[in-house]
Amino acid sequence: MRMTVTLSPQQASFVAETGALHIKAALDASALSDLFDALSGHAPEQAGTRLHGLAPLRPFLAHDGPVGRAAAAVLGNAARPVRAVYFDKTAQANWAVPWHQDRTIVVRDASRSPASVPGPSRAACSTSRRPARCSRAW
Structure with a gap:
């Protein structure tokens, strides 16, 4: 089943202001x-x-995968994933984190993007963060 995302005016405004969107039921049961x-x-x-680098995850994040299609519906066909995070919210591993937007993305070469500011490196991955002047646009 191919998911179609249509944004309401309120959702479009929220994305433009915050750069984030929670899409309910983005993945079907299959x-x-x-x-x-x-x-x-x-x-x-x-x-x-x-x-x-988790190979079995790639089909989900690819531009034609279920997560990639959701991103493309909101951001356009040039959208590509930059990070995947596994949140295990079981009774044994439950923790409270308020809704937030990550402030860094993983990049191959932080020096190639003149608009970005180098960020911390973790797990052998370079990161970049948006400049302050773009903080509301990203």
Whole structure:
């Protein structure tokens, strides 16, 4: 099943202001089952584990995958994923985090983007953060 996302005027305004959007039911039951299978061999050490280079996840994030299509519907066809984070919210690993937008993205070469500001490096990944003048636009 191909998901179609149509934004209401309020959602479009929210995306323009915050750069974030919660899409309810973005994955159907079949896609959720496939995603569960793709992540079944990955047991995070802690909640909020970054999923870097996890091959079974690629079909979901690809431009024609269920997550990629959702991003393209909101951001346009040039949208590409920059990060995947595994949140394990079970009774044993539950934790409270207020809704927030990440302020850094993983980049291959932070020096190639003149608009970005180098950020911290974690797990052998370079990051870049948006300049303050763009903080409301990104």
